[in-house]
Amino acid sequence: MTMQRALVLEKQHELALRDIDLPLEVAPGMVRISLHTVGVCGSDVHYYTHGRIGPFVVDAPMVLGHEAAGTVMEVGEGVTHLAVGDRVCMEPGIPDPNSQASRLGMYNIDPAVEFWATPPIHGVLTSEVVHPANYTFKLPDNVSFAEGAMVEPFAVGMQAATKAGIKPGDTAVVLGAGPIGTMVALAALAGGCARVIIADLAQPKLDIAAQYQGIIPVNIREKNIVSEVNALTEGWGADVVFECSGSPKAWETVIDLPRPGGCIVVVGLPVEPTVIDIASASTREIRIETVFRYAHQYARAIALIASGKVDLKPLITETFDFEESIKAFDRAVEARPSDVKLQIRMPQR
Structure with a gap:
């Protein structure tokens, strides 16, 4: 575990920017990523305002955020398609590869899936995260971090x-x-x-x-x-x-x-x-x-964005610095009709 500064949902209606212990050990098949941009999703806001979504209840402090892009800082043993310095976005749901749903190609509906910022799994509104390389996708040079963080909702x-x-x-x-x-x-x-x-x-x-x-x-x-x-x-x-x-x-x-x-x-x-x-x-x-989330869509989504056939940039309404994260969430709670996507830019070394 490593202490990192993060946006933590302490409980319903209470957010804090504080240090929290998060795992950063890079095991085989994993990569360590420095976060650059994280989107504010409606589910994050719902946990903030309601404390739960269906059976998923916030009963312990949880780091928010799951729409993310960043830079690879370290690669684990066996990872060959990514290298240090690669700009990437990450699919936030990690299924059990041996589940029946995964074997059928429907890993998004695997009951055992671990999804960022879904209790009790921490999200990524923090400086670094470790993630499976198989669910980490390299961004083409003409796709920005901000666009990369839009791949998840797209x-x-x-x-x-x-x-x-x-x-x-x-x-x-x-x-x-x-x-x-x-x-x-x-x-x-x-x-x-x-x-x-x-x-x-x-x-x-x-x-x-x-x-x-x-x-x-x-x-x-x-x-x-x-x-x-x-x-x-x-x-x-x-x-x-x-x-x-x-x-x-x-x-x-x-x-x-x-x-x-x-x-x-x-x-x-x-x-x-x-x-x-x-x-x-x-x-x-x-x-x-x-439809429940997505399966096998990230590579296609990135290809469409890179080709210019899909332009998501007009949907980014405002970007907040990490230290303004609570302000960003309070803005999202307002649900202004003119707001589409609010994003948070993480501190860069």
Whole structure:
């Protein structure tokens, strides 16, 4: 164990910048990484404000942060694809490689997965971390640390687009223009959609999404989303619908949005049970897919960013110095409609 200064969630509503013992031993197959940029995720904020997410309860001090990029400082025995000095981003979930889920390629739903900043696992809002090399990805020279720290949320969008089975020229609908909804829209466009209709109640969020060619914003305070989709598709419906809001109320209209034989991908997690019109879905053979984090998406996400086909830089609203971490989290709690992604820059040697 090594004492490191970190942003620690002591308990619900209480954050502290203080020293804490964290493991830094570099075993075979591992790398030690100096953190450069860490994003503030909605789950981090939820632990701060609620102290728990479902069965995961903060009952001991925990370092926050899981969207991260940095520089390799040391490589363990057997690591050949990374070297000291490499700029990298890290996939924050570490599964059991021998679990049945991992053997089937679905390591993201391995019950034994250890995920940064998910109790009782510490996150990475600290100076250094040790991580498996197999879940550490080299950043191309034209991809910044800030973009590298955006790969984690973008991977969720990539997982959603993959599960949708998008075909070139498809029309998609995204419900919810928050950070994940916007990432899903960009992944859908990169995956072959000709256009993405994105719906939200907050106009500032829609304005940010509308910066991207191919995204059509719809303010559902002013317009009926079903009517808008029907008008844009000549009454046929969307090929794919991504539910990213997590609102149970969204399900009052979700089934009415896809075309016959279309697909609904559930990305947002409702906080309460929801009712689905199975009869309507069945008679039109609507396919329903679900998403939990991601698997095998990091390399593809990095390749898209490096190619210029996906530009995540406009989504970075503000960057805070590490010593302003508590201020950054309090800003995130405000949930300003004009904020997409807040990031924290770690001290550099």
